[in-house]
Amino acid sequence: MTEACRVDVWLWRARFARTRSAAAAMVEDGRMRLTHRGVQTRLDKPSRSVHVGDVLLFSAGTRLMEVEVLAFGERRGPAEEARSLWRDVAPPAAG
Template identity: 65%
Template sequence: MSDEACRLDVWLHRARFMRTRALAAAFVEAGRVRVTRGGVQQRVDRPGRTVRIGDELVSPSAAA
């Protein structure tokens, strides 16, 4: 993978949104993340989904 792309679960873990990569993967698999790319928003359910610079991530609060 290039420097400009990263797996979604890895990015969530490295950006400190999730404590572990396994928690990040479970969060994504539960359908709790949406990615907006090119004006189109899609719900993501695969932790291996590639995110790139410029993508916008939307997620409800973890407490909800």
């Protein structure tokens, strides 16, 4: 079983980016924060690893996303399969 996955690969498989290069650009632009074992860091390289249970905080379009990594996936599959790789942990918007 795989214990870690490159963050750019995971973002691509989870369908947060259309291409791996777009996922890499999200990370390189400094728009990504990772919480691993309770410590939050800013990701700066697409080759950084994510683990099951990690939380990623990033902007997706106009929306701020905070998602927990549930699985890595084996491929970039359909949206339903991609949705099973993460869980939204952002607090609901006040309204």
